Amino acid sequence: MVEAIEVELQSVSKFYGEDKVVDAVSLHVNQGEIFVLIGPSGCGKTTTLKMINQLIPHTSGRILVRGKDVTELDPVELRRSIGYVIQYIGLLPHLTIRDNITFVLQLKKYNKKMQRERAMELIETVGLPVSYLDRHPRELSGGQQQRVGVARALAADPEILLMDEPFGAVDPITREQLQLELLRLQETIKKTIIFVTHDMQEAFKVGDRIGIMRGGRLVTIGTAMDIVRERDEFIRNFIGQGAIFSALDTIPAARAIIDDLPIVQEGAALDDDVLSLTGDWENIFIVDGQRRCLGYISLSEIKGQRKIDREKVTACPPPCRPGDSLKKVIEEMLWGNRAWLPVVSEEGYFLGIVSFQSCASLLVG
């Protein structure tokens, strides 16, 4: 499948005098994905973002939005076609929430009736009561204000959203809530989102792909899993300690499945092929005719017999699904004091197991 590229940067640089703030950054963002730009403060991530809607003009290179060079577009029209959410929210304090949400529509001189309808629609989209439309920003909490900020960015139904540390100014609990809401919202709106943050956990949580910047350069681009497998010392340090759990939260158990296991059907005799699969693995799995896992038996119990004694089969631990996150799977293993868990499909088929070992080797790459 070829994905349409919505935004593309080709060796884009920004100089302030001699100072290279952004240095030959090249990247592309596919339609419908959340691309996260992350890095320590002063790494040029926000500047990169603002060059896309030309709030900051770039010094060299090319920036393409929907295939068109931004320098050939009218900057005002360009910005009206791209949603923009900023860290300090920037709601206009003298306007009601309704007028804040429809600000772009006012700039574009849409008719009043359409503006009112759109405001009603959007306030519900971001999960706030319709009665808030007549309030002023100062009457709302920080989290509520940023929801309005997101609604405002969506007003003109732009294909592309730029989000500059959108949840940076709210408390951690609200931030997590807003991140989840963004993901839920993205399921339906399917926008192309470029998201700047300095919080690695946030990047892992919301990003389909992540670009790490340092000193104006783009150091690496990849999925959460690619990033945690990076060996580079700067990246390792930058990811930090707790963030790996957020990465595990985004990786499905399916990625860490061990499926070359010794499996026999109930009643069948053990043959050498099955025994040869054991390797260092000392359990043999028994499945029924529908490939449902009935349990396992250890090699030491078999003691060279070809026939499996039903009495000695142990039931499997509670299974997990291939779509479960590794974080959830590891949690289950810790709570249940298990070294591994079986993975079972929605239909109940036994797919294999996930173990601590398989998770670890996945991350080591």
Next chain:
Amino acid sequence: MLENIGLFFSYFWEIRAQVAELTLQHLWLSLAGVLLGTLTAVPLGIFISRRPKISSFVIDLAGALYTIPSLAILGFMLPFLGLGWLPTITALTIYSWLPVLRNTCTGIVNVDPAAKEAALGMGATSNQLLFRVELPMAFPVIMAGIRTVAVLTVGITTMGALVAAGGLGSLIFTGISMMDNRMILAGTIPVSALAVALDQLLGFLENKAGVWTGVRS
């Protein structure tokens, strides 16, 4: 003491027609000064708010004009503008510049940068930014400047009497030359009352306009 107050009021009542006429004259001179000052200083304030390099110079210049004693300004303009309302209103306009100019400029410059960035990022043109974001948000600060000027101007208008512009200053200066305290008071009290009334009126208008622009709810 009480007797003196009684005497003053009977004197005041005697010349009430004259006081009323001079008060009206005083009022229109002051209003004209404030209006002209506002109409020139607000656009200039907007202009310099966009140009940080010259803004402090222009404000310093208005400050220098502000420090010239009113008597000196009137005397200086005498050969050019002669006597009467013209030099008076000109002087009042010059005195209005500093507070209105400075408040307009700082009011706009200090508008929350996040609000400006958001508006620009959403595709506001520079005119839309000015009229939909900057001016409404700077409005209370600009109004504070205009109210300061209004009070100040009502006081300075008194000097107009020295160049034959009339107003309540006539009573005060005549009273001084005749060493008649009743006459001085008959001029001074309406000046103060006028200043307070004008400030209150502008405050009321500011509130009305604030509700209309959404600055106040």
